[in-house]
Amino acid sequence: MKTIIWKLHLKSSPNIVFDLLTTSEGRAKFWSEEATEENGVIHFLFPNGQTCHSKILRHTPNKEFHIVYFDSLVKFSLTPSEGNGTDLTMTNENVMESDFSEVKAGWVSVLMNLKAVADFQCDLRTHDPKRTWDQGYADN
Secondary structure (H helix, E strand, O other): OEEEEEEEEEOOOHHHHHHHHHOHHHHHHHOOOEEEEEOOEEEEEOOOOOEEEEEEEEEEOOOEEEEEEOOEEEEEEEEEEHHHEEEEEEEEEEEOHHHHHHHHHHHHHHHHHHHHHHHHOOOOOOOOOOOOHHHOOOOO
């Protein structure tokens, strides 16, 4: 098992970034087509039809958000930065070695779209089920 760590600087405040990560509406703006939450579980639906049911493990407002995600542990940590911005650290633990390269690249796609939505109110995804990660599209 391997660990992925990515850092992202956003000009948006921690409360804006945290809301995108922790609300159904926020996650649908940058991460998946749908991401409803019920009884502490997020029900992700992706453009290719794939689903994931993620248990929320930690929810510390504007600071930390941890979930079980595709049989791994994902931790988002937010730190206020200069100019009312946010330094986000995403840690994905227990990634299977055989999936490591694809998962690491996938997080770049998700995190850059988070930045686009948070800082520029722009969703970079196509939302086209014929143009997903499975067909080699980075903007799925």
